[in-house]
Amino acid sequence: MTVYRVVVLNDCLNSVPLVADVINRACGVPLAEAVTLTRQVDSEGQATVGLAETRQDAETVAARLVGFGLHARIEANRE
Incomplete structure (x- = not known):
């Protein structure tokens, strides 16, 4: 059972291509899905980019994202 979500938050500093690239590299998400998640971050202010047990x-995942300059947080998964 997955109990934690890694969420990327929107900011005014990072470009859409950079955020998609970081989600792809840091989370191992396929690039097409990373682009979709980045659009969600841009339009909704946040997106879940990883799940962890x-x-x-x-x-670890959140630290990778922060290391690339993104804003990330960890939430308890309520699903």
Whole structure:
């Protein structure tokens, strides 16, 4: 069961192509899906880009995203 979500937040600093590239590289999401998630971040202000079974795994993914300059947070999965 997945209990943590990694969420990328919209910001005014990073371009759409950069965010898509980072989601692709840092989360292992296929590029087409990363572009779709980036559009969601841009339009809705956030998107879930990863799921993890442990908080440590979620923190690892979030740290990768932050390392590339994105804003990310971890949420408990309520689904």
